[in-house]
Amino acid sequence: MEVAGVGLHTGNQVAVRLTPAPAFTGFVFRRTDLGDFDVPAAPHAVARVSYATTLMRQGVMVSTVEHLLAALVGSGVDNCIIEIDGMEVPILDGSAEGWVDLIESAGVRELEAARQFLRIRRPVDVVESHRSIRIVPADEYRISCHIDFDHPVVGSQRRSISITNGEFGPELAAARTFGFAHEVEALRQAGLIQGGSTENAIVLTPHGGMLNEVPLRWPDEFVRHKMIDIVGDLALFGMPILGHVIADRAGHALHTQLVAKVVRDESAWEIVSQPVTEAAALLS
Ligand SMILES: [Zn+2]
Numbered sequence: 001m002e003v004a005g006v007g008l009h010t011g012n013q014v015a016v017r018l019t020p021a022p023a024f025t026g027f028v029f030r031r032t033d034l035g036d037f038d039v040p041a042a043p044h045a046v047a048r049v050s051y052a053t054t055l056m057r058q059g060v061m062v063s064t065v066e067h068l069l070a071a072l073v074g075s076g077v078d079n080c081i082i083e084i085d086g087m088e089v090p091i092l093d094g095s096a097e098g099w100v101d102l103i104e105s106a107g108v109r110e111l112e113a114a115r116q117f118l119r120i121r122r123p124v125d126v127v128e129s130h131r132s133i134r135i136v137p138a139d140e141y142r143i144s145c146h147i148d149f150d151h152p153v154v155g156s157q158r159r160s161i162s163i164t165n166g167e168f169g170p171e172l173a174a175a176r177t178f179g180f181a182h183e184v185e186a187l188r189q190a191g192l193i194q195g196g197s198t199e200n201a202i203v204l205t206p207h208g209g210m211l212n213e214v215p216l217r218w219p220d221e222f223v224r225h226k227m228i229d230i231v232g233d234l235a236l237f238g239m240p241i242l243g244h245v246i247a248d249r250a251g252h253a254l255h256t257q258l259v260a261k262v263v264r265d266e267s268a269w270e271i272v273s274q275p276v277t278e279a280a281a282l283l284s
Contacts, residue, residue: 007088066232074168
């Protein structure tokens, strides 16, 4: 299955094909335009975290990976080779919905291997003045998120959902990315958002409105999108998570720092195969 579209930041037209991978592969981006060069979605591959998450191996980059990775995790996929013929994942409509639809139409195959989870054993946090992200032990993968923007359309929004229970598709996937009109010019000058438009982002105006002519998909679409970003960035763990993430005004930098900090501290996690909670979830 293939999807094509423009990259938000580069503006380049790029095609992506999702192909099956054996157990324990995790997620690997394969640059088909560079002789099938592989860039793994792993914490040590994080190269840039401003306005999107960019991965790099030996100088080869893949950027804006977070919405596609979130869709894979949210759809229960643990292993996938993502073939891409350019350096930036297409932004589609700014949400993860197109990727979830693509995965659904391709279908998900069960592998003959026990599913492994990264289980959080003790709390780990990253705090930067008034921003923070924390992960604590839990029997499921849950995300609780709070954002606070001084803009009447956004304001303070909070939401908590279980990723384990399949809530990603219906509750988060369609939430679009957002930005502020007063930042547009500076970002363009910096070579970013070359492919950005109201077709792929909610653009908030200084006067308390938005440029988009279509309505919000939910009043709290903004916090829902932030949760997509968290799921996407935490996909860098490379396996499904048993833990509760509590984010307060965090962003890509904090999300990826949390992953790196957890991975470094081997006393904070363990790998478990098909825990009892999984069986319970199937029965309910
Ligand atoms: Zn995003």
